[in-house]
Amino acid sequence: MELANYIVENKATVRAAAKKFGISKSTVHKDVTERLMKINSALAEEAKAVLDKNKAERHIRGGLATKAKYKGKHGG
Template structure:
């Protein structure tokens, strides 16, 4: 694996752990695709640093369990803004 990919993977993992952010938020922060972040966190990180991989996995699992709630809030806000504007 190329050195810059390993460095990016570790930086992404640390960012996700420190901020407890989603894959989408991390991708936006680093200017890469969600697919790249996901691949880095689920495949590459395990080969580089198992401890970081376990911490990130726990955060990603928590985000996955909460995503239906976030979607509901976003939809509610969308329609609330439409009512106020219209």
């Protein structure tokens, strides 16, 4: 529940949550989508919504990171 609350409150990505709690990304995903559903389905749904939104926006963040990387290297 602490993990899910962190994700919801901080709009955290799977990667950020995994790093914060010292666990793998797959554990974050499994805990939120499977284990938490049995304990607190409302919180699980809320956290899953944040993770799904982050997943949908992942390609945008990746593109921006690549753009910044090459802008710095090539002085452009």
